[in-house]
Amino acid sequence: MSALRPFPGDFLWGAATSAYQIEGSPLADGAGPSIWHQFAHTPGHVRGGDTGDVACDHYRRMAEDVALMARLGLRAYRFSVSWSRILPQGRGHVNPAGLGFYERLVDALLERDIVPLLTLYHWDLPAALDMYGGWLNPDSPHWFADYAEVLFRALGDRVRLWITINEPWVVAHCGYLQGVHAPGHRNLYQAPMVSIHLLQSHALAVAAFRACCDGRIGIALNLEPQYPATQHPADVAAAQRREAYVNRQYLDPLLLGRYPPELARLFGEAWPRDADARIATARGSLDFLGINYYTRAVVRAEPRSVPERAAPVPPASAPRTAMGWEIHPQGLADVFAELRHRAPTLPLYITENGAAFDDPPAAHGLVDDGARVRYLGDHLRVARAALAAGSDLRGYFVWSLLDNFEWQHGYSRRFGIVHVDFASQRRTPKHSAWFYRDVIHSHGRALDEAGTRGL
Ligand code: IFM
Numbered sequence: 001m002s003a004l005r006p007f008p009g010d011f012l013w014g015a016a017t018s019a020y021q022i023e024g025s026p027l028a029d030g031a032g033p034s035i036w037h038q039f040a041h042t043p044g045h046v047r048g049g050d051t052g053d054v055a056c057d058h059y060r061r062m063a064e065d066v067a068l069m070a071r072l073g074l075r076a077y078r079f080s081v082s083w084s085r086i087l088p089q090g091r092g093h094v095n096p097a098g099l100g101f102y103e104r105l106v107d108a109l110l111e112r113d114i115v116p117l118l119t120l121y122h123w124d125l126p127a128a129l130d131m132y133g134g135w136l137n138p139d140s141p142h143w144f145a146d147y148a149e150v151l152f153r154a155l156g157d158r159v160r161l162w163i164t165i166n167e168p169w170v171v172a173h174c175g176y177l178q179g180v181h182a183p184g185h186r187n188l189y190q191a192p193m194v195s196i197h198l199l200q201s202h203a204l205a206v207a208a209f210r211a212c213c214d215g216r217i218g219i220a221l222n223l224e225p226q227y228p229a230t231q232h233p234a235d236v237a238a239a240q241r242r243e244a245y246v247n248r249q250y251l252d253p254l255l256l257g258r259y260p261p262e263l264a265r266l267f268g269e270a271w272p273r274d275a276d277a278r279i280a281t282a283r284g285s286l287d288f289l290g291i292n293y294y295t296r297a298v299v300r301a302e303p304r305s306v307p308e309r310a311a312p313v314p315p316a317s318a319p320r321t322a323m324g325w326e327i328h329p330q331g332l333a334d335v336f337a338e339l340r341h342r343a344p345t346l347p348l349y350i351t352e353n354g355a356a357f358d359d360p361p362a363a364h365g366l367v368d369d370g371a372r373v374r375y376l377g378d379h380l381r382v383a384r385a386a387l388a389a390g391s392d393l394r395g396y397f398v399w400s401l402l403d404n405f406e407w408q409h410g411y412s413r414r415f416g417i418v419h420v421d422f423a424s425q426r427r428t429p430k431h432s433a434w435f436y437r438d439v440i441h442s443h444g445r446a447l448d449e450a451g452t453r454g455l
Pocket of ligand 1: 415
């Protein structure tokens with residue numbers, strides 16, 4: 001590996017966050033509530049009753065946080081916009097104060113030569129739209145495109161990189177099938193409707209973007225390669241089904257304009273017969289693909305085949321993060337190989353990669369998170385090898401800049417390269433942040449230094 005060329009000089013080295021997970025002050029300055037605000041405020045949904053009311057207080061500490069990004073040598077920052085700060089009712093009246101926050105953020109980034117990568121939707125649908133069915137409403141793609149156009153008009157002159165939707169699979173699966181995310185539905189018939197409306201939303205927003213703005217627009221998919229637990233044909237078939245459900249449910253419409261046929265079999269009568277016709281416009285809608293990679297799944301056949309039962313079974317002995325997710329950098333290599341095969345010329349960004357660990361407490365301004373340094377180093381070496389093998393990889397965004405609100409787990413899972421003391425809001429860069437700064441500064445050569453492997 002050490003013989004590999006360094007990363008290109010224009011490689012985008014960044015960190016990622018999302019609005020509800022870091023901003024706090026969710027109702028400030030005329031913002032409307034989001035479904036996550038309501039979900040977190042409903043007892044029993046989030047561990048310990050945690051909410052995003054304060055989070056990392058980024059809404060009020062934005063300037064300090066941008067200065068921190070510069071200190072860490074970041075060249076890019078991926079953030080999301082809270083739809084209900086911009087449109088408190090989800091549509092109609094635009095709230096200038098909400099827009100103002102993101103204008104100031106973008107200007108602060110540009111002043112420091114940090115490239116903004118803006119995600120339009122990272123799970124915080126305006127609650128006002130949920131009253132009309134949210135993503136189940138056939139008008140939701142138009143609501144989304146109208147919202148996107150407000151941002152294209154306001155920020156299109158300064159933001160050149162856009163993501164429509166973060167992890168549509170998680171939106172439909174966790175929000176409408178499993179019920180562990182907002183809006184908390186458990187309904188086999190709703191998940192396919194949401195999938196269709198999210199793809200339509202993406203396609204409409206991309207069309208609006210291309211009509212008005214220069215720059216590039218894509219989507220961020222959570223890609224999790226699926227491997228059979230054994231070579232028994234039942235396990236192999238189960239892994240293929242789950243591959244269709246988790247990865248190809250969005251990749252196929254975007255690349256081919258149709259859903260994988262396995263989904264109609266998996267969902268049975270819950271799968272709309274006209275699904276393919278309704279998402280045909282998604283084909284060709286990507287200027288780039290964002291890859292969110294954390295882990296793989298090892299799949300064993302289960303007697304029932306409805307999607308939520310096809311549970312992954314990682315080997316008991318495998319190293320894991322605090323999320324219980326297996327650490328498996330080879331899975332990222334396999335994602336790249338698959339994409340080289342399926343979409344050889346498509347520009348790629350790793351829009352999320354990182355790990356939660358039970359870090360030691362911050363002491364004397366230091367947090368020794370060797371496990372995260374190893375995790376990042378191992379995945380970055382895979383990214384470098386993918387470049388050498390011909391993947392058009394243009395950037396890498398570590399998840400996450402800050403410890404933050406990890407959805408149903410509240411503040412109990414720390415993904416940040418910067419430690420946040422939630423009582424004082426003090427930020428302390430962890431060892432991984434300084435390691436990442438050295439990687440950026442050296443165009444990846446720091447990955448070859450002996451210390452990063454054996455930490
Ligand atoms: O925190 C989340 C993020 O919001 C979406 N991708 C996965 C991360 C870790 O679970």
